[in-house]
Amino acid sequence: MKKIILSTVVVVMSATFLSATTNKEIKQEAKAAIMKMGKTLKMHMKQNMKAGGPVQAATFCSDKARGIAKEVNAGYEKGVSVKRISLKYRNPADKPTADEAKVLQELHTAFDTKKSLPKMLVKEVGKNHYKVYKPIFINKGVCLTCHGAGDVRDEKAYKLIKAKYPNDKAIGYKKGDLRGAFVVDIVK
Numbered sequence: 001m002k003k004i005i006l007s008t009v010v011v012v013m014s015a016t017f018l019s020a021t022t023n024k025e026i027k028q029e030a031k032a033a034i035m036k037m038g039k040t041l042k043m044h045m046k047q048n049m050k051a052g053g054p055v056q057a058a059t060f061c062s063d064k065a066r067g068i069a070k071e072v073n074a075g076y077e078k079g080v081s082v083k084r085i086s087l088k089y090r091n092p093a094d095k096p097t098a099d100e101a102k103v104l105q106e107l108h109t110a111f112d113t114k115k116s117l118p119k120m121l122v123k124e125v126g127k128n129h130y131k132v133y134k135p136i137f138i139n140k141g142v143c144l145t146c147h148g149a150g151d152v153r154d155e156k157a158y159k160l161i162k163a164k165y166p167n168d169k170a171i172g173y174k175k176g177d178l179r180g181a182f183v184v185d186i187v188k
C-alpha cells in the first residue's frame with residue numbers, strides 16, 4: 001500500500017514539475033515579446049503626444065499603430081505573434097475570438113471580485129500551442145484622453161477617432177479599469 005502511494009506521489013510530482021517548467025519558459029518568451037511591442041507603441045505614442053498633442057497622437061494611433069505592430073510582429077521568431085484584445089474594442093481587428101473572449105470574461109470577473117489579477121495567464125490551446133494573456137489596465141491619466149467618458153476625453157481627438165471607428169466601444173473607462181489584454185500566440 002505504502003509503495004503504491006509513494007509511486008503515485010512521484011508521478012504527480014514529476015507531472016507538476018514538467019508543466020511548471022514549460023509554464024515558466026512560455027511566460028518568459030511571452031514577456032519578452034510583449035515588452036518589445038509595448039515599448040515600441042509607447043515610444044511612438046509619447047513622441048506624437050509631445051509633438052502635436054492628443055489630435056496628432058490620435059491620428060497616429062488610427063493610421064500608423066497597426067503598421068508598426070505588424071513590423072514588430074515580423075521581427076519575432078517563427079511561431080510567435082502578439083496582439084491586443086478587449087471586450088470593449090475600438091479597432092474591430094482587436095475583437096477577441098470566442099476562446100479569448102471567455103478568458104477575458106474570466107479576468108474581468110476575477111478583477112471585479114478580487115481586485116487583483118495574475119501578471120500573466122498561460123492557456124494551452126492545442127498540442128505545443130499556447131496563448132499567453134497579460135492584462136492591460138487604464139494605468140495612466142492620459143489614457144482617458146481617448147478612452148474616458150465624455151467629460152474627460154479630448155473632444156477634437158475623439159472626433160477623429162470616432163470618424164475612423166464608428167462602432168467604437170472603448171470609452172467610458174476610469175483610471176485603474178481593466179482595459180483588455182495582450183495575447184501572445186506561441187506555437188512551439
Ligand code: HEC
Nearest residue numbers: 057058061062065084086089090091094137142143146170
Ligand atoms: C491619443 C489617443 C489615445 C490614447 C491617449 C490612448 N489610446 Fe488606446 N487606442 C487609441 C486608438 C485610436 C486605438 C485603436 C487603434 C489601434 O488599434 O491601435 C486604441 C486602441 C487601444 C487598445 C487595443 C484594443 C482596442 O480597443 O482596439 C488598447 C488595449 C488600448 N488602446 C489601451 C490604451 C491604454 C492603456 C492607454 C493609456 C496608456 C491608451 N490606450 C491611450 C487611442 C488612444
